Amino acid sequence: MRYRWFLNLLCVTAVFCSCNRIKPQIPSNIKEEDPTEVNLLEFNRLCIDDEKREIEAYTDSAKTDGHGDFTITEDGYLYRVITAGDSTVTVKNGSEISIAYSVELLDGTVCYHSSEMSRPKNLIVGKRVLGKGIDLAVMGRHLGDDIELILPYNLAYGVAGDRECIPPRTPILYRMKILSVR
Secondary structure, eight states: OOHHHHHHHHHHHHHHHSSOOOOOOOOOOOOOOHHHHHHHHHHHHHHHHHHHHHHHHHHHHHHSSSOOOOEOOOOOOOOEEEEEEEEEOOTTTOOOEEEEEEEETSSSSSSEOOSSSSEEEEEEETSOOOOOOHHHTTTTTTTTEEEEEEEGGGGTTTTTSSSSOTTTTTOOOEEEEEEEEO
16 A cells, blocks of 8 residues: 555656756747848848849939929839820720830930831730730820830849840830730
8 A cells, every 4th residue: 555655755856857848849830040031131131222222313314304204103113104195095904005115224324215217116915025014004095195114124134134135123214105905
């Protein structure tokens, strides 16, 4: 009987001692900070800040040309209408349009261009022929609209540029006129 009483006391003591031990929880959703990832995030933030300053400098200098201010959209591109077109014909997703355009760097370097007479560009809106930024910018525009667009690099040629004329991470100025809408 003594052994039984002693064995019960030992079990109760072991249970109480094990319940009082506080074990630290290891959260499974917290990961260690990766210095490479931190450096890349900081680099991206600096690139975005530089791009904003470059776009701001361009828009500030363009205010004096008599065509009005640029409007920034929720998608992140800027635009201004130089000449309004026919408001009865509107560009929609899936519309076939023809445009005369020039692609320029914000320093004035012309990279690509077409003209109304010789080489207009034909595209179907939504197919991303000239990139996401152009598709976003032409939707809702009208036949004959003459517009200027500033596309940040993420809506233009991206991180790599086009490997010919447009450098990596470069905002682009598009000057375009919508020649036809079908």
